[in-house]
Amino acid sequence: MAVRLTERDTCLLVKCALCRWLTTDQLQRLYFPEATLNAVQKRLRKLADAGYLRSYREHPTAESFHAAGPKGAPLVKEKGVAAMAASDVPRQAEHLWGVNEVRLAVELASMPVVYFFAYWELADLGWRFPVIPDTVFAVRTPGRRTFLGEYDRGTETLDKLLVKLRRYADGLEGFPFDAVLIVTEESRRLDLLAKEIRREGLTVPVLVSTLEAIRQTGLFDAEFVELPRRTPRKIFENNDEEAID
DNA sequence: TAATCAGACTCATTACTCGC
DNA sequence: GCGAGTAATGAGTCTGATTA
Numbered sequence: 001m002a003v004r005l006t007e008r009d010t011c012l013l014v015k016c017a018l019c020r021w022l023t024t025d026q027l028q029r030l031y032f033p034e035a036t037l038n039a040v041q042k043r044l045r046k047l048a049d050a051g052y053l054r055s056y057r058e059h060p061t062a063e064s065f066h067a068a069g070p071k072g073a074p075l076v077k078e079k080g081v082a083a084m085a086a087s088d089v090p091r092q093a094e095h096l097w098g099v100n101e102v103r104l105a106v107e108l109a110s111m112p113v114v115y116f117f118a119y120w121e122l123a124d125l126g127w128r129f130p131v132i133p134d135t136v137f138a139v140r141t142p143g144r145r146t147f148l149g150e151y152d153r154g155t156e157t158l159d160k161l162l163v164k165l166r167r168y169a170d171g172l173e174g175f176p177f178d179a180v181l182i183v184t185e186e187s188r189r190l191d192l193l194a195k196e197i198r199r200e201g202l203t204v205p206v207l208v209s210t211l212e213a214i215r216q217t218g219l220f221d222a223e224f225v226e227l228p229r230r231t232p233r234k235i236f237e238n239n240d241e242e243a244i245d
Numbered sequence: 246t247a248a249t250c251a252g253a254c255t256c257a258t259t260a261c262t263c264g265c
Numbered sequence: 266g267c268g269a270g271t272a273a274t275g276a277g278t279c280t281g282a283t284t285a
Contacts (some may be wrong), residue, residue, distance in 0.1 A: 004259090004274060024249085039277055041250060046275090060284050061248050251282080258275075265267090 003050040009043075010075060013052060013068050017076040019100045020120065021056070021065040021093070026104060047072075058093070065093065098151035099134050101211055102183055105219035106137050114138035129175070131167035136177075139220075141236060146177040152184045162196055169204040179205035181224070181235070183214060190225060198228035207235060 003009075012031050016022055022030075028040040044066055047053040051071035055064045068076055099118050106116050116137040117125060123132075135149030148168060152161060161182075168180050182193070187210050197206060207224040214222045219235070226233050 006275080036277070037249085038279085039275095042252095042276075045251075057249085060250080060282090062285090063249070246285105248285095249283090252280090254277105254279085256275105256277080258273100260271100260273080262271080263269090265269105 003046055003052065005052070005075070009047060009052070010079065012047075013072040014076050014079050014081050016053065016066055016072070017068040017081055018121070019103065019118070021067050021096055022100055023063045023065055023097060025063060026097075026100060027066060029104060029108065065097075094153055095134075095151060098153060098183070098185070098211065099149075101215070102135050102149050102151055102181075102219075105214045106139070109139075109218050109220050111220055112140040114140055114144055129167075129172050131164050131172075133164070133168075133180075145236075146175075147235075148177050148180045150180065150182045152182055152189060154185055154189055158189070158192055158196060161193070162200070165197065165202055165204060165206065166200070169202045179207050179235075182206060182208045184208060184210055186210065190227075190230070194228045194230050202228075207233070 008031050012027060015027075015030060019026075024037070024041060024044060027044065028035070028037060032040045032043070041064075044053060044055065044064070048055045048066070048069065051069045052075070053072060054067045054069040056067075057064045103116055103118065107113055114137075116135065119132050119134050122136065127136075133148040134151045136146070137149065138144050138146040150161065150164065165180065168177075184190075187208075190208055193206075193208065206227040208227060209222050209224040216222070221234060223232055224235060225231070
């Protein structure tokens with residue numbers, strides 16, 4: 001059966017191309033906030049059957065991931081977006097999911113987004129620094145605030161994260177930023193991180209929160225912990241620095 | 246048992262055709 | 266050009282199948 005593409009379908013395909021893989025739940029929050037999960041699944045199934053989407057499930061009770069399909073890519077191109085080549089199955093699915101969760105948290109917040117890029121987009125944008133953050137984004141508050149984002153599943157060694165933080169502390173020449181935001185799946189790493197940051201004397205502002213906290217209250221209302229002092233604060237609280245414009 | 250998806254069914258909306 | 270009728274499709278609910 002032919003599918004009549006709606007404006008929402010096109011936006012959805014563009015977003016899938018940008019994000020590589022998005023889950024049914026993520027697409028529901030973005031494009032079907034009023035619809036039931038069943039209705040969302042049905043629409044996505046239809047788009048997949050018609051070749052506009054590609055869907056992948058790890059096992060029958062797992063949530064589906066969706067990427068732009070063969071018929072979706074040309075439509076995405078028409079919109080001026082370079083279609084990101086998604087692999088046959090989502091690689092590092094949990095990490096990809098987490099990075100896209102941060103993207104949704106930023107984009108669904110009420111604050112105007114200047115830009116948001118995930119690590120897979122940065123190379124094409126001429127990112128020239130030896131360290132590649134999971135996300136880079138800027139919002140207008142009304143001054144521009146720029147953040148580097150790391151999604152920490154706790155599966156990577158602390159050393160790897162610290163290497164990145166050291167590089168951020170050294171500064172990215174010509175790319176000033178306000179803080180490094182670390183979003184973790186669990187808060188257990190806080191103690192270790194705080195200890196290491198204090199031991200190394202890193203001066204880069206580091207704010208840590210959990211994915212659950214962000215999903216509950218939204219990114220900019222969520223409680224973060226500023227390391228190494230472990231001071232609780234929201235992103236735009238207690239920030240004495242002038243916004244970069 | 247719980248989570249997810251597929252299929253059947255129904256209703257609403259939109260696009261198209263045709264007669265006036 | 267306009268309105269009525271019809272077909273196609275979107276969107277919703279409900280139920281069942283599947284499997285970790």
